[in-house]
Amino acid sequence: MDNTIPTTEVVSRLNALRREHRDLDAEIAQRTAEIQADELTVKRLKKRKLWLKDCITRLESALIPDEPA
Template sequence: MNDSSFDEPTSPQARLEALRAEHRDLDDAIARLSEAPAEDELLLRRLKKRKLALKDRITALERALEPDELA
C-alpha cells in the first residue's frame, strides 16, 4: 500500500522548505561530482537538470504564496 500522505508535506510552506532542502542537497552533490577526477558527465547533466526543475518549482510555489502586489 502506498500512502502518499507520507511522501510530500501537506502545507505549501512545508513543500517549499522540502524543495529548498532538496535543491541544496543537489547543489552539494553537483559540486562534489564536479571535483571528482573521473567525473560522470551524464550523471552531472542529469543532476543539473533536476536542480533546474526544482528551482522552477520553488519559484512557482513562492509566487503562489506571495500576495499579488499589482492587484
C-alpha cells in the same frame, strides 16, 4: 468551493524543495570535483536542480496574495 492549498502545506513543500536543491548543489560540486566525473549524471543532476528551482519559484509566487484590480 475553494481549491487552494493551505499556506502551511505550501511552506512545508517549499522547505522540502529548497533542502533537496541544496543537497543537489552539494552533490554536483562533489561529483564535478572528481577526476572521473560521470558527465551524464552531473548533467541530469543539474537538470533536476533547475526543475526544483522552477518549482520553488512557482510556490513562492503562490504565496503572494493577488491584489484586487
